[in-house]
Amino acid sequence: GAVVSQHPSRVICKSGTSVKIECRSLDFQATTMFWYRQFPKKSLMLMATSNEGSKATYEQGVEKDKFLINHASLTLSTLTVTSAHPEDSSFYICSASRTSGADTQYFGPGTRLTVL
Amino acid sequence: AQSVTQLDSQVPVFEEAPVELRCNYSSSVSVYLFWYVQYPNQGLQLLLKYLSGSTLVKGINGFEAEFNKSQTSFHLRKPSVHISDTAEYFCAVLSSGGSYIPTFGRGTSLIVHP
Numbered sequence: 001g002a003v004v005s006q007h008p009s010r011v012i013c014k015s016g017t018s019v020k021i022e023c024r025s026l027d028f029q030a031t032t033m034f035w036y037r038q039f040p041k042k043s044l045m046l047m048a049t050s051n052e053g054s055k056a057t058y059e060q061g062v063e064k065d066k067f068l069i070n071h072a073s074l075t076l077s078t079l080t081v082t083s084a085h086p087e088d089s090s091f092y093i094c095s096a097s098r099t100s101g102a103d104t105q106y107f108g109p110g111t112r113l114t115v116l
Numbered sequence: 117a118q119s120v121t122q123l124d125s126q127v128p129v130f131e132e133a134p135v136e137l138r139c140n141y142s143s144s145v146s147v148y149l150f151w152y153v154q155y156p157n158q159g160l161q162l163l164l165k166y167l168s169g170s171t172l173v174k175g176i177n178g179f180e181a182e183f184n185k186s187q188t189s190f191h192l193r194k195p196s197v198h199i200s201d202t203a204e205y206f207c208a209v210l211s212s213g214g215s216y217i218p219t220f221g222r223g224t225s226l227i228v229h230p
Binding site (some may be wrong): 004006031034044046049063086091095100101104105106107108109110112116 | 150158161162165205211216217220
């Protein structure tokens, strides 16, 4: 159990377009979902934390107007990269927890975004 | 505040040799500790976790880790590695109370040579 999926796994888009990435918990209800960005050879950078039905909490330095996060249900969260630019190219990973407390995070397989 | 230090960015080892990946943390309160593995172009997979109880934790794929409170460490070990263990390994700490947002180390790249 505790499977998290992401879609798409890979996306290439033109500069200036918007891209939506979906994160789904397939066999459990996720009270909390996290969005990370991972640069090559680097650790995970937490972008934001979202609880179902609430506005996402963004980490310092992350533009909330550029990275729109919606956690509309207990099994789905979306990250929309608006007006993407080449510097937004990265590996985006989501994770989900059953609770908002001290709980294990289950990670999705990641989405490779390339902005041309 | 909590932090995690993975002392080795890269650990090369020969197949069937033992390996230890080091992780030290700092936190002013009780902690929960995790090790994750990431294979190329994939998300992270939970290897093992320490929440409470026995300080020796056994995980998947033959890995184990020991929580040492006095040394604030949670080193990951495997007695005999395989080629397939080549991957990036991340240690993470989560402090009790507060926001329950984990902090990840920078990762250790385990490279197993034949």
